Amino acid sequence: MLPEPVKAGSRSAAGASYSSNVTSSATGGGREHRTSQVQSVDRAIAILYLLAQRGDAGVTEVASELGVHKSTAFRLITALDTGGLIEQDGERGKYRLGRGILRLAAATAGGLELPTESRQVCRRLAAELGEAVNVAILDGAEATNILQEYGTSTITGRNWIGQRTPLHATASGKVLLSWMDAVALKEILASALPHYTAQTVAEPAALEAELAAVRDRGWASTSEEFEIGLNAVAVPVRDATGDVVAAVGVSGPSYRLTIESFPEVAARLIAGSEEISARLGYFGRRRR
DSSP states (O other): OOOOOOOGGGOOHHHHHHTHHHHHHTGGGHHHHHHHHHHHHHHHHHHHHHHHHHSOBOHHHHHHHHTOOHHHHHHHHHHHHHTTSEEEOSSTTOEEEOHHHHHHHHHHGGGOOHHHHHHHHHHHHHHHHSSEEEEEEEETTEEEEEEEEOOTTOSSOOOOTTOEEESTTSHHHHHHHHTSOHHHHHHHHHSOOOOSSTTOOOSHHHHHHHHHHHHHHTOEEEESSSSTTEEEEEEEEEOTTSOEEEEEEEEEETTTSOGGGHHHHHHHHHHHHHHHHHHTTOOSOOOO
16 A cells, blocks of 8 residues: 655655755746656655555556656656666566665664664554553564553553563564574473463473464463463564564453454554664565
8 A cells, every 4th residue: 555645745854855856947837747746756656665565567557657648657657766666576677676765764763773763653553452561672582572552451561671581481572482483482382381371382392383373473472371360462573675574463451352352453563663663664474
């Protein structure tokens, strides 16, 4: 799904500077000409998102997706190609994102920090679900929570930020285990995993089977495996390469966050994680 067209009033100073040489020459053309220029910018942006999602596309595909004539699509593609933002991949005239995108990304990479890009989404999820929402990352053989937003149902919230939790007994940990490097996962499965409650899945064969199920359905859960009375659901967050770099999860008392609610809660978390992943540069394509 392509992004909504960029509104004229929302263009950044950088965008205004980029087009200033064109706009200045069009002042005599009136409002209609300026509107046409904004529409061209919107379409060019849509092309970049299209290529990010599909990997590559030809002029005919681009024209069809944008709903424009092939000549219009070719003109926009030529401008992007000249600017180094896209390039031909040598396959029947198809185009893909170019090296210019990497240079732009490098200039902003320092600001693409996981907590920063996750906070707004997690805050919204916490409000929707009414429970605490956390972001956790892999920290050796454990998970560390780096962000937490409290839900409306939370009376005395427990602060998980900075706390390290076991991978095999938490929903976020199971997500990180499920997409872990095969060698590292083998080492963890070969180690003695402690039981925190009677519900903890600590046997290697049973845990390995559960991780396969997590990868298949796209989310993990725990029902009183780390603490009695505490349930949780978590989903993966991916970076621009498609690697799982974090887990976003919700936790709450078992009488509110029930096993029956897990699939619906997971669906909401997945929508949120997809938004976070997109902020990190992931557009739904796994590495080839």
